[in-house]
Amino acid sequence: MNKIQEFAKKYTIIYCILAEIIVLGGMTLAGMLLGMLLGNTGMDGYILQALQEIAGVLLAFAAIRVSGCADILTKRGIGFGKGLIVGGYFLFIGVYSAIVYMVMYEGERTLRPWYLIAVFVICMVFVGITEEFLCRGVLAELLLRHYGATKEGVWKAVIISGVLFGLAHLSNLIGAEPVGVLVQCVIAGMMGMAFAAIYFRTGCIWVTVALHAFVDICALITGGLYTGAIAEVISGYQPIQLIGVVPYAILLLVLLRKKKMEQILARFGQDQV
Numbered sequence: 305m306n307k308i309q310e311f312a313k314k315y316t317i318i319y320c321i322l323a324e325i326i327v328l329g330g331m332t333l334a335g336m337l338l339g340m341l342l343g344n345t346g347m348d349g350y351i352l353q354a355l356q357e358i359a360g361v362l363l364a365f366a367a368i369r370v371s372g373c374a375d376i377l378t379k380r381g382i383g384f385g386k387g388l389i390v391g392g393y394f395l396f397i398g399v400y401s402a403i404v405y406m407v408m409y410e411g412e413r414t415l416r417p418w419y420l421i422a423v424f425v426i427c428m429v430f431v432g433i434t435e436e437f438l439c440r441g442v443l444a445e446l447l448l449r450h451y452g453a454t455k456e457g458v459w460k461a462v463i464i465s466g467v468l469f470g471l472a473h474l475s476n477l478i479g480a481e482p483v484g485v486l487v488q489c490v491i492a493g494m495m496g497m498a499f500a501a502i503y504f505r506t507g508c509i510w511v512t513v514a515l516h517a518f519v520d521i522c523a524l525i526t527g528g529l530y531t532g533a534i535a536e537v538i539s540g541y542q543p544i545q546l547i548g549v550v551p552y553a554i555l556l557l558v559l560l561r562k563k564k565m566e567q568i569l570a571r572f573g574q575d576q577v
Contacts, residue, residue: 309372316450317464320443323371324468327363327438328475334359350423350528357430364437373445381507381571384514391502393555394515398522409526416529424528425521432517436499439469441509444500453573455565462500462556469496476538484541491545494552495519501559504568 312319335356342352368374381387388395415421444465451457470493476485499512506512521528560568 308370312371312446313450316446319371320446320465320468323367323442324438324472327360327367327434328472330363331356331360331434332475332478348420348423350420350427354423354427354430357427357434360434361430361437364434364441368437368441371442371446373441376441376445376509379507379509381511382505384508384511387502387506387508387511388514390505390559391511391515393551394498394502394519397551398519401519402522402525405523405526409530411526411530413530421528424524428520428524428528429517431520432513432515435469435472436503436509436513436516439465439472439496440500440503440512443468444503448504448572453569455569458504458560458565458568458572462497462504462560465500466493466495466497469493469499480538483543484538487541487543487545488538491541491548491552494549498552498555498559501556504572505559505564507571 335352338352338355368377382390416424444461447461447464448457451460470489470491473489473492474485476488499516502515503509503512
């Protein structure tokens with residue numbers, strides 16, 4: 305065990321915060337540099353963000369390696385297909401959200417070129433990889449290792465990693481309206497807790513990567529198809545949408561109910577032996 309991993313084991317929460325700052329800070333720096341180099345070329349915003357997210361994927365992957373969590377990338381857990389069933393709520397809410405946003409969209413319905421729509425989808429996939437590698441692959445994983453494979457340990461890992469995930473979205477204050485960003489942070493925090501619960505239930509990081517990317521595509525679908533401006537979508541979030549945290553709270557109780565908690569403890573308890 306190297307010094308970084310020793311620090312992560314001894315000061316887990318501090319390490320998690322630092323890991324988040326380094327990865328997100330590195331992405332922000334990459335975005336600034338790309339903006340300086342390519343900002344005047346008229347390049348589509350999603351292309352710039354996709355390039356920024358590539359940096360995020362690399363940084364998050366490095367964080368997994370440095371943190372001693374690389375083994376999670378090859379674990380199948382209960383399997384990808386079964387894992388998607390466990391996270392089926394996100395498949396449902398993703399489709400529902402996409403329909404609602406499409407119906408309520410009041411802007412001009414002129415489709416962007418197909419290749420820019422493809423870039424939007426790829427960009428959201430990269431977002432899913434970056435955020436899941438960091439927030440579930442590093443944060444939730446290390447927190448569970450720190451608190452131990454117990455009922456209390458699982459809940460602490462779920463809640464703390466979710467809070468840190470929500471706070472990470474404060475970075476969207478650059479370019480988006482504060483009210484919309486704060487609403488996003490609260491909803492993202494509860495969503496992060498649900499993703500952590502799904503990760504612990506399935507034992508497969510790729511399940512949450514797929515679900516995360518799908519939800520992001522659906523939530524930002526009007527921006528990807530028509531306007532191409534993520535900041536506009538986030539700025540449009542309203543406090544009334546906070547009611548959406550209620551289903552996530554119910555989902556947490558269902559995912560981490562006693563019978564399923566025993567399965568989680570058995571699986572992750574073996575990993576910690």
